[in-house]
Amino acid sequence: MKKKIGVYVCHCGGNISDYVDVEKVREEIEKDEGVFLAKTTMFACADSNQKDMVTDIAEKQLDGAVVASCSPKLHLLTFSAVAERAGLNKYNYIHANIREQASWAHSDDKVGATEKAIQIVKAAVAKVKRSNALEPIRVEATNAVAVVGAGVAGLRSAIELAESGSQVYLIEREFFVGGRVAQWDDLFVSNETGKELITRLYDKAMNHKNITLFTGAEIVENSGSVGNISLKVKVSPRHMKLNCDEGNLEKAIEVCPVEVPDKFNFNITTRKAIYHNFPGEYPQLPVIDMEHCTRCGECEKVCKNVDFSQQEEFLNIKVGSVLLATGYDPYEPKNDEFGYKTIDNVVTLPQFKRLVHYCDDKLVYKGKEVKNIAYIYCVGSRQVDGENKYCSRYCCTATIHAAITAKKKYKEIYNFHFNRGIRTYGKQEVLYDESSRMGDIYLQSFEDHPPVVSKVGDKTMVTIKDILTADKTLEVEADLVVLVTGMVPRQDNSIGSLLKVPKGRDNFFNEIHMKLRPVETVIDGVTIAGASQGPKNIMESMNSSLAAATKSFSLIAAGELALSPTIAKIDADNCEWCGKCDDACPFSALTKTDVNGKQVAVVNEAVCKGCGMCMPVCPSNAIELIGYTDDQIESMIDALVSTH
Amino acid sequence: MSEKKILEYDVLVVGGGISGGEAALNLANLDYKVLVVEKDLSLGGKMIALSKVFPTLDCAACITTPKVSEISRHPNITIMFSAEAKKIDKLGEHNFEAHVHQKPRYVNIDDCTACQLCEKACPVSVIDEYQQGLIGRKAAFIPFSIASPRAAAIDITNCTLCGACERACPTGCIDFTQTDLDYVVKAKAVVVATGFKLFDPLKIPRYGYGKYKNVITSMQMERQLAPTRPFNTILRPGDGKMPDNIAYVLCTGSRDKSVGNPICSQVCCMYSIKQGQLLMGSLPMADVTIYYLHIRAFGKGFNEFYEQSKEMGVEFIKGKIGNIKEKENGNLILRYEDIEEGKVKEAEHDMVVLSVGVMSNSEISDSFQGESLVLDDYGFIHQNDILASPSETNIDGVFVAGTATGPMDIPDSILSAGAASAETTSYLRRAVL
Numbered sequence A: 001m002k003k004k005i006g007v008y009v010c011h012c013g014g015n016i017s018d019y020v021d022v023e024k025v026r027e028e029i030e031k032d033e034g035v036f037l038a039k040t041t042m043f044a045c046a047d048s049n050q051k052d053m054v055t056d057i058a059e060k061q062l063d064g065a066v067v068a069s070c071s072p073k074l075h076l077l078t079f080s081a082v083a084e085r086a087g088l089n090k091y092n093y094i095h096a097n098i099r100e101q102a103s104w105a106h107s108d109d110k111v112g113a114t115e116k117a118i119q120i121v122k123a124a125v126a127k128v129k130r131s132n133a134l135e136p137i138r139v140e141a142t143n144a145v146a147v148v149g150a151g152v153a154g155l156r157s158a159i160e161l162a163e164s165g166s167q168v169y170l171i172e173r174e175f176f177v178g179g180r181v182a183q184w185d186d187l188f189v190s191n192e193t194g195k196e197l198i199t200r201l202y203d204k205a206m207n208h209k210n211i212t213l214f215t216g217a218e219i220v221e222n223s224g225s226v227g228n229i230s231l232k233v234k235v236s237p238r239h240m241k242l243n244c245d246e247g248n249l250e251k252a253i254e255v256c257p258v259e260v261p262d263k264f265n266f267n268i269t270t271r272k273a274i275y276h277n278f279p280g281e282y283p284q285l286p287v288i289d290m291e292h293c294t295r296c297g298e299c300e301k302v303c304k305n306v307d308f309s310q311q312e313e314f315l316n317i318k319v320g321s322v323l324l325a326t327g328y329d330p331y332e333p334k335n336d337e338f339g340y341k342t343i344d345n346v347v348t349l350p351q352f353k354r355l356v357h358y359c360d361d362k363l364v365y366k367g368k369e370v371k372n373i374a375y376i377y378c379v380g381s382r383q384v385d386g387e388n389k390y391c392s393r394y395c396c397t398a399t400i401h402a403a404i405t406a407k408k409k410y411k412e413i414y415n416f417h418f419n420r421g422i423r424t425y426g427k428q429e430v431l432y433d434e435s436s437r438m439g440d441i442y443l444q445s446f447e448d449h450p451p452v453v454s455k456v457g458d459k460t461m462v463t464i465k466d467i468l469t470a471d472k473t474l475e476v477e478a479d480l481v482v483l484v485t486g487m488v489p490r491q492d493n494s495i496g497s498l499l500k501v502p503k504g505r506d507n508f509f510n511e512i513h514m515k516l517r518p519v520e521t522v523i524d525g526v527t528i529a530g531a532s533q534g535p536k537n538i539m540e541s542m543n544s545s546l547a548a549a550t551k552s553f554s555l556i557a558a559g560e561l562a563l564s565p566t567i568a569k570i571d572a573d574n575c576e577w578c579g580k581c582d583d584a585c586p587f588s589a590l591t592k593t594d595v596n597g598k599q600v601a602v603v604n605e606a607v608c609k610g611c612g613m614c615m616p617v618c619p620s621n622a623i624e625l626i627g628y629t630d631d632q633i634e635s636m637i638d639a640l641v642s643t644h
Numbered sequence B: 001m002s003e004k005k006i007l008e009y010d011v012l013v014v015g016g017g018i019s020g021g022e023a024a025l026n027l028a029n030l031d032y033k034v035l036v037v038e039k040d041l042s043l044g045g046k047m048i049a050l051s052k053v054f055p056t057l058d059c060a061a062c063i064t065t066p067k068v069s070e071i072s073r074h075p076n077i078t079i080m081f082s083a084e085a086k087k088i089d090k091l092g093e094h095n096f097e098a099h100v101h102q103k104p105r106y107v108n109i110d111d112c113t114a115c116q117l118c119e120k121a122c123p124v125s126v127i128d129e130y131q132q133g134l135i136g137r138k139a140a141f142i143p144f145s146i147a148s149p150r151a152a153a154i155d156i157t158n159c160t161l162c163g164a165c166e167r168a169c170p171t172g173c174i175d176f177t178q179t180d181l182d183y184v185v186k187a188k189a190v191v192v193a194t195g196f197k198l199f200d201p202l203k204i205p206r207y208g209y210g211k212y213k214n215v216i217t218s219m220q221m222e223r224q225l226a227p228t229r230p231f232n233t234i235l236r237p238g239d240g241k242m243p244d245n246i247a248y249v250l251c252t253g254s255r256d257k258s259v260g261n262p263i264c265s266q267v268c269c270m271y272s273i274k275q276g277q278l279l280m281g282s283l284p285m286a287d288v289t290i291y292y293l294h295i296r297a298f299g300k301g302f303n304e305f306y307e308q309s310k311e312m313g314v315e316f317i318k319g320k321i322g323n324i325k326e327k328e329n330g331n332l333i334l335r336y337e338d339i340e341e342g343k344v345k346e347a348e349h350d351m352v353v354l355s356v357g358v359m360s361n362s363e364i365s366d367s368f369q370g371e372s373l374v375l376d377d378y379g380f381i382h383q384n385d386i387l388a389s390p391s392e393t394n395i396d397g398v399f400v401a402g403t404a405t406g407p408m409d410i411p412d413s414i415l416s417a418g419a420a421s422a423e424t425t426s427y428l429r430r431a432v433l
Ligand SMILES: Cc1cc2nc3c(=O)[nH]c(=O)nc-3n(C[C@H](O)[C@H](O)[C@H](O)COP(=O)(O)OP(=O)(O)OC[C@H]3O[C@@H](n4cnc5c(N)ncnc54)[C@H](O)[C@@H]3O)c2cc1C
Pocket: A148, A149, A150, A151, A152, A153, A154, A171, A172, A173, A174, A177, A178, A179, A180, A181, A184, A186, A187, A188, A189, A217, A218, A219, A325, A326, A327, A328, A329, A330, A349, A350, A353, A394, A398, A401, A490, A495, A529, A530, A531, A532, A536, A537, A538, A539, A541
């Protein structure tokens, strides 16, 4: 057992010391046998204190160290690194959390908080006394990354990873790349169209030898862990041969008798079962939508490239990291939410964008020319009653930009913006200014008094109590009502569940720490990019996709990974292979193996996460968790229940 | 003239705030050798001086200091403090030459133990810029308690050369013979992360900043709320009284063509809301009123944070401030247009915080020789391909990170720094291929 332990009790600049008497904690701990020195510090994490610790450990030859401070989520790694720099094995460092667990939890009871802090630190000391030096498990890392989703974020990170030297599998569920941005014409903050931007990215990606693109593809199975992840990818067939002939194709589309709502245009138009979204789309090859195809064979008659014999394929790939860039869905308003689906001239912003694309010199919807447009903001965002409490961030700017574009395209229209306080943050503010100068009208209400859309005779009226004109009730007759729908997480989150990526309060994928680790998830090796992490515009999606590419790449760049040695260990003498541990393990880390003629459980070191699920189910107590041995845990419990 | 030392690195990072630091760290982790040139005496930029940060209310010191110490001890990173890149020349692809000028600190960092004896000995008191002028400091001083490096410096402009500090220093690390140093730095790529400046509220005289003592800036309030704050509570500078009715004036110097800044500063709504929440915590009896035009609570968790502050009792008035006048007791009268009621009104508060905006800090563009570094309409560094490669500038091989591109919060700065390091990596790899 260790005899020269150093303990550092942190004030956390008041976060702890406002409620916990840190000096008392220090005094009590100092009495513990085995504690060689105990100090308090204003900020344990500050450079000066880290230096102090290094000096103490090295000069005084400490054999164990404890820092009593904030959550290990924040600083376990910081102080393990301090130990290592001083030449102390990092598993001889134990973290005690007296901020979240004592001071913050008991800010109403200073005495109690102090008592609890003392016990928490004592438990840490008890553990460190019994801890051993451990070495990381080294595994080879595959220099390949699976990028899931080929929207702007996925395309951009794929290019970045390829340029850095990784193999990239770009896996897109749809049959065409570009994600949502392919659906927008003019984009804000540049004079490019969505199609142009996607073309640029697609060309760059396709010209890179390191990138393999799969469309109509989805990950269906996943095993292994960071550095060595095996994925099974299901690739659905397009039912078209590779070299397609334009003329015959047009004929094939013409003869197809099936007509379904066109998802690409958010159902404001229809398409055939054999289709491409627009000419010049990538890959430039149509597809047959088998969900709706009746197998009538009409297309086959006019186009010899149709191939109904193509089969679903399954591919197994091996990667070191997975980058998720699966994007978002536009919010789908409920029936009758602001007249959606009940009043005939109510559309969503995405539908409006497609409508403007199709109308050349006059804006016409359902056969009627549109003059007055009412935009209703924050639909599906900032909800008072619904679950979506967040602001969707992109939509104020996107709406104002769309309104300006429409006004420039069709001179004779009038834009009325029914908003809840415009959020054109940063440089986007100049668009708001431009639109006001162009004569657009802004009317504002608060969250709890949204405008009302109603049908009066054959007219559609939008009514608001406008706070910009001293709460006057104002009414606008609208030829078209545009619901500014927010961003919501992808409805189909199967990939998130498969990889066990946690979701945040807003149901988007959640990062580890918004500021310190914004693109990493708690699943080692899985990074998140673009709007899959939360609403973002294109520039923001790009920044996050490039940051995620950097993180994925740096995980595997060295060709080797050091994994934590705190994993399960089986005592083969005691193990009688009953298979209970195998059932309990959420990571499939255990396999039945023949060891010297006996069937026992063996732990796959690269896969085991050290979660401990297997330990309690083992009837012969043959499993121990390295770094959390029974001896250590029992000693901690003793310390926690002891009174001093 | 001292002889110029020639140094070689893969990447020169200009600016050691959170953005420059994050970019440097990413690159260093990929085994590139990085030089960070920082004008100031410490790493961490504005972030290290903040109180807690929205929307998670993490203590800024707690999340900045470990990052900063990781940067400062990374074997692939060299940091030069009190240094500026005076001339940056692109001689060819992957071939930059910078002339870096370093001012003397007059303290040998490695030997200084930050014992503060020099501070005690020094007879000269001046305004402490790190505490935003709220208190004083000595001419021999440690910039602030969590500075990195935590080492003394001599403010030579104010030093009387009395020698008291030199005599007091137990380790003998004060060295008045240090002189300016000039280096020639060769690097294959450059990352510009020079951050932002705060709007100077003296430019709006009708708000009375500089004239009325109880009108302060948000950065001054940030210091009052920080754990390493100058006083142990919140005080009005005028008379040291604890305020109990505090007003925030949003958009000070932003969205205001009359001061030449039409854009929104993106962070001031949120930091004001944050300060409002923190004030409610430290002064439970105080009222906080935020005068705003629009609330830009757009990021992840921001709108929820805004709603939470309303529930906590922070009052929001949609109103435009006309002017501020001082009463005899130091209280302030705000004349404003209440937009909701369409009336001009007056309100009395005992302290006013101006939520000053984020302005460009791009003098660095003048250092570029030959091809100049292009700025945008607002003086921020122009993003050459904003939608596809947001950190690209007009010069191939020069990338930009963080608030040097425009106003943004810390999460966005970190992502932007990630993008800059990614694009720098691609550029560096092209040199090898
Ligand atoms: C109406 C509207 C207008 C807009 N206008 C602008 C604008 O002008 N300027 C601007 O900057 N931003 C604009 N935006 C925002 C912009 O659309 C987003 O920033 C951008 O689409 C985010 O890109 P992404 O790659 O993260 O997600 P997406 O574009 O959603 O792409 C995600 C991709 O992943 C694929 N995918 C999803 N799940 C899976 C899976 N399980 N397996 C494989 N693939 C999968 C999807 O098929 C898709 O191709 C607008 C948004 C809307 C709604």
